Amino acid sequence: xxxxxxxxxxxxxxxxDRAQSERQHLFDxxxxxxxxxxxxxxxxxxRVLPTAYAYDLDGPDRDGTVYLHGxxxxxxxxxxxxxxxxxxxxxxxGLVLARSGFHHSMNYxxxxxxxxxxxxxDAGEREHxxxxxxxxxxxxxxxxxxxxxxxxxxxxxxxxxxxxxxxVKVRAGDPIxxxxxxxxxxxxxxxxxxxxxxxxxxxxxxxxxxAVPADVVARAQTSMRSASSS
Amino acid sequence: xxxxxxxxxxxxxxxxDRAQSERQHLFDxxxxxxxxxxxxxxxxxxRVLPTAYAYDLDGPDRDGTVYLHGxxxxxxxxxxxxxxxxxxxxxxxGLVLARSGFHHSMNYxxxxxxxxxxxxxDAGEREHxxxxxxxxxxxxxxxxxxxxxxxxxxxxxxxxxxxxxxxVKVRAGDPIxxxxxxxxxxxxxxxxxxxxxxxxxxxxxxxxxxAVPADVVARAQTSMRSASSS
Numbered sequence: 445x446x447x448x449x450x451x452x453x454x455x456x457x458x459x460x461d462r463a464q465s466e467r468q469h470l471f472d473x474x475x476x477x478x479x480x481x482x483x484x485x486x487x488x489x490x491r492v493l494p495t496a497y498a499y500d501l502d503g504p505d506r507d508g509t510v511y512l513h514g515x516x517x518x519x520x521x522x523x524x525x526x527x528x529x530x531x532x533x534x535x536x537x538g539l540v541l542a543r544s545g546f547h548h549s550m551n552y553x554x555x556x557x558x559x560x561x562x563x564x565x566d567a568g569e570r571e572h573x574x575x576x577x578x579x580x581x582x583x584x585x586x587x588x589x590x591x592x593x594x595x596x597x598x599x600x601x602x603x604x605x606x607x608x609x610x611x612v613k614v615r616a617g618d619p620i621x622x623x624x625x626x627x628x629x630x631x632x633x634x635x636x637x638x639x640x641x642x643x644x645x646x647x648x649x650x651x652x653x654x655a656v657p658a659d660v661v662a663r664a665q666t667s668m669r670s671a672s673s674s
Numbered sequence: 675x676x677x678x679x680x681x682x683x684x685x686x687x688x689x690x691d692r693a694q695s696e697r698q699h700l701f702d703x704x705x706x707x708x709x710x711x712x713x714x715x716x717x718x719x720x721r722v723l724p725t726a727y728a729y730d731l732d733g734p735d736r737d738g739t740v741y742l743h744g745x746x747x748x749x750x751x752x753x754x755x756x757x758x759x760x761x762x763x764x765x766x767x768g769l770v771l772a773r774s775g776f777h778h779s780m781n782y783x784x785x786x787x788x789x790x791x792x793x794x795x796d797a798g799e800r801e802h803x804x805x806x807x808x809x810x811x812x813x814x815x816x817x818x819x820x821x822x823x824x825x826x827x828x829x830x831x832x833x834x835x836x837x838x839x840x841x842v843k844v845r846a847g848d849p850i851x852x853x854x855x856x857x858x859x860x861x862x863x864x865x866x867x868x869x870x871x872x873x874x875x876x877x878x879x880x881x882x883x884x885a886v887p888a889d890v891v892a893r894a895q896t897s898m899r900s901a902s903s904s
Contacts, residue, residue, distance in 0.1 A: 478766060478867075479766055481711040481713075481722050483711075483720035483721065483722035484720055485715055485718070489715075490713035490714055491760055492711050492712075492713035492720075492761075493762065493786070494762065494764040494784050496780060528718075530713075530719070530722045532723065532724065534711070536724075539811045541812060541874075543819065543820075544819055544826075545807070545816060545819050545822060546823075550709065552724065577775070581780075582771060589774055589860065590855070596774075596776040626879060629881070630884075631876065631880060631884045631885070631886060632877045633874050633875050633880055634874070634875045634877075635890060635893060635894055636871065636875060637869055638870060639766070639868070639870075640867070640870045641866065641867055643866075645864045645865075646861065646862070647848040649848070649851070649856060650862050651859070654860075655861070660771060663769075664865055
């Protein structure tokens with residue numbers, strides 16, 4: 445059973461034209477993004493910090509789980525458990541260049557997830573989440589690496605947030621100009637943007653005899669914008 | 675007189691290895707980014723929303739001004755004036771693929787600005803800010819467009835935040851692996867990422883006789899990652 449999006453007032457998109465109601469749109473944004481922006485409140489002040497994420501649609505939280513991690517020394521991560529946090533993922537797909545400044549915009553897909561941050565303490569779930577975090581960067585890479593040591597695990601905070609309370613906004617397509625501006629001779633259109641990878645760069649300390657693994661090559665060739673978005 | 679970064683405890687980077695102390699690093703991130711993530715607190719809950727921004731290093735606020743705008747109907751913008759807000763700009767430069775999951779990371783540059791949001795009400799400053807917002811997308815384009823109408827101005831909220839209280843973090847370069855993992859035969863390196871533009875797409879309603887303007891062509895050809903970052 446998959447619930448629809450926007451189950452609460454605070455994730456209901458007020459201005460309705462860009463809101464998406466299908467949970468699949470959330471999954472698509474989660475799949476295509478690489479980083480999220482985590483919002484926490486510290487001493488009444490919002491902090492917004494970029495961080496890696498991973499997700500598990502079959503995770504233990506209602507409607508699935510988004511996982512974040514960081515050093516136990518990172519203030520925002522340590523502050524977050526039991527707090528209500530906001531996890532936002534944004535994909536920028538293009539600049540929308542209208543005939544007036546007012547109608548300039550961007551094509552984008554964004555997901556906003558709000559929920560209580562749960563500190564992941566179960567050893568199995570922690571290991572699972574940390575593998576997902578590596579595989580979200582390069583699918584398949586976790587299998588090629590050694591496991592985490594006890595010392596590494598002790599230094600790592602893992603947070604989980606339910607995917608239940610979420611909203612997704614999408615803007616795509618042409619600028620929408622005022623009728624009166626159409627004949628003014630100003631060019632209008634979209635400058636499509638995407639994230640591309642250059643050739644993988646081996647570390648200075650990497651054995652030059654080692655080939656770039658197939659999973660890294662595949663990641664470099666994957667366009668990081670879904671075909672449906674522009 | 676340019677002040678150094680991190681003038682307050684809440685923008686001081688706790689884990690010091692990636693912190694930058696030069697204000698020029700802030701300017702570089704502001705110049706290279708296209709969107710920011712605005713953090714506000716609504717009913718005690720953090721909200722993080724992607725939005726366009728512009729900046730004016732000679733703006734009226736201490737150490738310069740970052741400008742945001744949106745519809746007066748947008749809840750986060752309307753809520754923000756007189757609140758302390760957080761404006762975060764993140765540029766993702768690469769995936770850092772280490773020999774262990776623990777040392778996986780990303781190369782990035784991020785700026786966090788915290789300040790009291792000021793609703794811009796002065797007509798001249800509002801117009802200036804709205805021109806900067808267009809020119810931040812495509813430098814020079816504001817000059818090619820008509821001015822805002824009174825109705826458009828009435829529908830637009832413009833916010834200003836001082837650039838005074840800010841921090842910048844940068845991670846660049848190779849993964850840093852444990853000594854013991856160096857000889858294990860695992861490939862390690864960086865997958866560099868950047869934002870690239872595809873060819874500009876004229877609107878369906880754009881006169882096919884209109885050439886793509888030089889400013890749009892120049893924007894499409896500008897790499898959106900500074901050469902110094904990878």
